[in-house]
Amino acid sequence: MAARSTSTSLQLLLHFLVLRPLTRLVFGAGIEGRAHLRGLTQFILVANHNSHLDLPLIFQLLPLRQIPRTHPMAAHEYFSRSRLLFRSVELLFGPVWVVRGGGGGGAGADPVAAPAPEPGSKAGPSPEAAMAAMRKHLRAGRSVVIFPEGTRGRPGEIAAFRRGVGRLAVEFPQVPVIPVFIAGTERALPRAAGVPIPLWTRIVVGPPLRYVAAGEQPGVRSAEEAEAAARRVTAELERQVRSLAERETARRHRRRERRPPAPLVAVLGIDGSGKSTLARALAERLSTGRRTALVSDEVVFFEEGESLRLQPLLAEQVRRRLNRRVKTARSLESYKIPKLAELLLRDRVAGQLLRWRAADVIVLDGCPVLNLAAWARLYREAEYDDDACTALLRAITGRDTDVGRRHPIFRRFPELSALARLRLIPLRAPDAVMFLDVEPAIAMARILARGETQQVHETEDKLARLREGYLTVCRVLESALGLPARILDGARSREAIVAEALEQLGSWHDPRVGAPDPSQRTPPPPDGRSTHA
Amino acid sequence: MAMSASQMTLAGAFLALTVALGLCRIRGVSRAVAVYLPYLWTFFLVFTLIELVSVTLGIWTLAALCFLALREYFTLTDLRYQDRWGVLAAYAAIPFMFYFVQIDWYGMFIISVPVYVLLVVPFLIALGGKDPRGAVLSVGIIVLGLMLLVYCVGHVAYLARYSTWMAAYVVLAVAACDLLAYLFRARDRSPLRSILLQLLAPAPVTTGLALLLRPWTGIPVNHSVALALMIPLLVAMGCHTINYLEADLGIERDRLHPGRGQILNELKSFVYVAPVTFHYLRYVLDVF
Numbered sequence: 001m002a003a004r005s006t007s008t009s010l011q012l013l014l015h016f017l018v019l020r021p022l023t024r025l026v027f028g029a030g031i032e033g034r035a036h037l038r039g040l041t042q043f044i045l046v047a048n049h050n051s052h053l054d055l056p057l058i059f060q061l062l063p064l065r066q067i068p069r070t071h072p073m074a075a076h077e078y079f080s081r082s083r084l085l086f087r088s089v090e091l092l093f094g095p096v097w098v099v100r101g102g103g104g105g106g107a108g109a110d111p112v113a114a115p116a117p118e119p120g121s122k123a124g125p126s127p128e129a130a131m132a133a134m135r136k137h138l139r140a141g142r143s144v145v146i147f148p149e150g151t152r153g154r155p156g157e158i159a160a161f162r163r164g165v166g167r168l169a170v171e172f173p174q175v176p177v178i179p180v181f182i183a184g185t186e187r188a189l190p191r192a193a194g195v196p197i198p199l200w201t202r203i204v205v206g207p208p209l210r211y212v213a214a215g216e217q218p219g220v221r222s223a224e225e226a227e228a229a230a231r232r233v234t235a236e237l238e239r240q241v242r243s244l245a246e247r248e249t250a251r252r253h254r255r256r257e258r259r260p261p262a263p264l265v266a267v268l269g270i271d272g273s274g275k276s277t278l279a280r281a282l283a284e285r286l287s288t289g290r291r292t293a294l295v296s297d298e299v300v301f302f303e304e305g306e307s308l309r310l311q312p313l314l315a316e317q318v319r320r321r322l323n324r325r326v327k328t329a330r331s332l333e334s335y336k337i338p339k340l341a342e343l344l345l346r347d348r349v350a351g352q353l354l355r356w357r358a359a360d361v362i363v364l365d366g367c368p369v370l371n372l373a374a375w376a377r378l379y380r381e382a383e384y385d386d387d388a389c390t391a392l393l394r395a396i397t398g399r400d401t402d403v404g405r406r407h408p409i410f411r412r413f414p415e416l417s418a419l420a421r422l423r424l425i426p427l428r429a430p431d432a433v434m435f436l437d438v439e440p441a442i443a444m445a446r447i448l449a450r451g452e453t454q455q456v457h458e459t460e461d462k463l464a465r466l467r468e469g470y471l472t473v474c475r476v477l478e479s480a481l482g483l484p485a486r487i488l489d490g491a492r493s494r495e496a497i498v499a500e501a502l503e504q505l506g507s508w509h510d511p512r513v514g515a516p517d518p519s520q521r522t523p524p525p526p527d528g529r530s531t532h533a
Numbered sequence: 534m535a536m537s538a539s540q541m542t543l544a545g546a547f548l549a550l551t552v553a554l555g556l557c558r559i560r561g562v563s564r565a566v567a568v569y570l571p572y573l574w575t576f577f578l579v580f581t582l583i584e585l586v587s588v589t590l591g592i593w594t595l596a597a598l599c600f601l602a603l604r605e606y607f608t609l610t611d612l613r614y615q616d617r618w619g620v621l622a623a624y625a626a627i628p629f630m631f632y633f634v635q636i637d638w639y640g641m642f643i644i645s646v647p648v649y650v651l652l653v654v655p656f657l658i659a660l661g662g663k664d665p666r667g668a669v670l671s672v673g674i675i676v677l678g679l680m681l682l683v684y685c686v687g688h689v690a691y692l693a694r695y696s697t698w699m700a701a702y703v704v705l706a707v708a709a710c711d712l713l714a715y716l717f718r719a720r721d722r723s724p725l726r727s728i729l730l731q732l733l734a735p736a737p738v739t740t741g742l743a744l745l746l747r748p749w750t751g752i753p754v755n756h757s758v759a760l761a762l763m764i765p766l767l768v769a770m771g772c773h774t775i776n777y778l779e780a781d782l783g784i785e786r787d788r789l790h791p792g793r794g795q796i797l798n799e800l801k802s803f804v805y806v807a808p809v810t811f812h813y814l815r816y817v818l819d820v821f
Binding site for chain 1: 600604605607608609610611612614617620621624667670781782783790791792793
């Protein structure tokens with residue numbers, strides 16, 4: 001008896017003089033709701049568990065007189081690895097030891113009456129024996145602390161509660177259950193860390209709960225009824241702790257998550273092939289469960305099939321003005337420079353969309369890189385072949401360091417040299433390409449049917465040469481650059497073409513442009529910040 | 534041991550602040566007083582300890598304050614698991630820096646963060662981390678915290694080491710600027726007028742304080758006026774900067790409590806004032 005009283009005095013002294021000041025100095029421990037514990041002589045304290053600091057922090061909550069009368073459940077196999085640690089924990093917290101997932105004590109063993117298990121030995125009380133010990137403490141008017149997750153879970157997450165706590169709450173309806181949420185310990189001493197770092201922690205104490213229904217006699221339940229009640233109570237306690245966690249939720253500095261850049265899907269085709277219509281249809285259809293951007297004659301965002309109005313981009317405004325000028329050019333020579341500028345601006349707009357607007361997929365009506373490579377055929381037909389196209393694409397995209405400024409391609413295409421000197425290349429390469437192939441005669445018929453002013457290159461002969469250029473580009477993309485480039489028959493109905501394009505995209509290896517899946521939606525953070533606990 | 538008039542005044546001010554703080558705790562007060570009184574009390578505790586007990590004790594009390602501020606800052610920032618040794622090194626830098634204050638090794642004090650912390654922290658992070666993503670940001674977060682909350686605020690300790698009354702003048706002038714700024718903001722004026730008032734209105738108060746405390750601070754009149762004009766500007770700069778950082782850290786003004794931005798919020802006015810005033814006194818006035 002004298003030994004027990006000495007041990008209790010030592011326990012109180014260590015808590016009062018060492019553990020409490022040290023914990024407070026290093027981990028702060030802001031406590032909210034301490035008043036809920038006032039006046040209680042016995043309780044079942046239920047808390048989330050992320051760190052070994054949780055136990056000393058919980059004991060900070062308790063009035064000094066409650067400390068020797070409160071017993072947590074602690075993992076024997078973990079603490080018994082060090083004799084000093086085992087003895088210290090035993091002295092400071094008077095725990096009920098448990099060997100998770102087994103143990104040698106068996107259900108019949110009495111870990112309270114029996115001598116304490118030895119540190120270093122693997123044998124210790126099984127979960128059933130530990131539960132029996134908890135019951136014995138509760139019957140003796142003492143309090144218990146339980147971490148119903150069973151073990152330290154993933155940092156900052158509350159795992160599903162195990163049913164033991166529900167059973168105790170149902171078996172001892174007169175004992176109030178106190179939900180507690182501990183925040184910050186998962187950062188100060190996470191599971192994998194050996195050394196704690198000083199950080200503020202918070203403890204939120206919820207109001208005491210009593211699980212006895214009106215007019216119910218807890219002792220007269222059948223086993224099934226008791227188990228169902230335990231399940232219900234466990235779920236309710238888990239909900240209570242989670243609601244405390246939500247209350248504690250506060251904004252904190254968060255790093256911007258690194259999102260992979262949105263894939264660029266380019267739709268190519270000669271004028272009159274219907275590529276703008278296809279690009280718009282693709283952007284609309286792909287927007288189910290995500291946000292898509294269409295870069296065509298205008299920039300449009302789509303979400304769930306609806307177009308969105310966003311703040312206009314300066315580069316986009318300039319590009320649209322330039323595009324109007326391009327359409328009224330009278331010769332190929334006067335067409336060349338404004339069109340080139342327009343293509344470069346189109347690339348810039350795509351870059352800005354990638355960087356700032358958090359689109360999940362960007363659909364390009366035409367593609368600056370590929371248009372430049374294909375249009376080279378129109379201007380330098382004699383020097384244009386598959387090899388030249390490959391070198392051009394490599395030079396424009398900057399993918400191949402072998403195609404440096406000394407490469408002969410720069411001498412063959414002076415425009416390329418000028419672009420390189422002005423540092424206007426490299427440009428972005430698309431991630432997937434759809435080429436809408438139609439006969440130039442059909443394309444011309446469609447252009448004439450529009451009734452608009454014909455552009456300088458809108459003749460059957462030039463469209464045929466452009467078509468050849470695009471086909472060469474698609475061939476080179478697949479063979480030399482390894483990019484998916486699909487050729488679609490543009491003479492069919494619009495619906496058939498769109499269906500085939502979606503099917504082709506669905507078969508592509510990148511899931512970001514595959515079949516739309518609403519569950520994969522990642523809402524773009526407007527300012528890169530999110531709300532976390 | 535007979536106390537001098539200046540020591541008695543300092544002790545009297547500390548006692549008055551203690552009584553005021555006690556009354557506030559019992560009766561509850563407006564937010565302005567609740568926010569500004571505790572840090573005024575803490576600084577006067579430091580000054581009283583320096584004057585009446587021991588310079589070392591006063592300096593190390595301020596070191597504890599810097600530790601609490603840094604702990605709060607690190608709690609609010611998004612540091613990675615790999616940064617733990619860097620964070621520990623930052624905490625370990627506090628005793629070194631305040632030891633340099635204690636032994637009056639100013640050269641080492643001013644280079645410790647820009648040179649040694651910036652060499653040691655990235656090294657430790659690189660040692661401990663397998664994933665390098667975000668390492669540069671982590672080094673920035675750690676060193677910025679140390680720079681603002683230990684190096685800058687630590688200058689108050691250096692100032693107090695040489696002249697308690699000079700440090701007390703700075704603290705009182707900053708408190709006056711803070712209180713007036715709070716009152717102007719509370720009146721809901723236009724932002725421009727509010728900023729102008731924050732800069733101009735405290736000047737007579739800080740000048741009056743400088744002239745009143747001149748017998749103990751020993752600062753000549755012209756320099757007292759120059760300091761009195763400089764301090765409101767530095768307070769405004771410090772507040773503006775830390776307010777901006779507070780927004781990124783997620784500190785909400787109406788939910789301030791220890792661990793959630795209260796200490797950082799209370800020290801923000803000193804971040805610019807303490808080092809610049811110290812350098813003014815050391816290099817322009819040449820008093821130290």
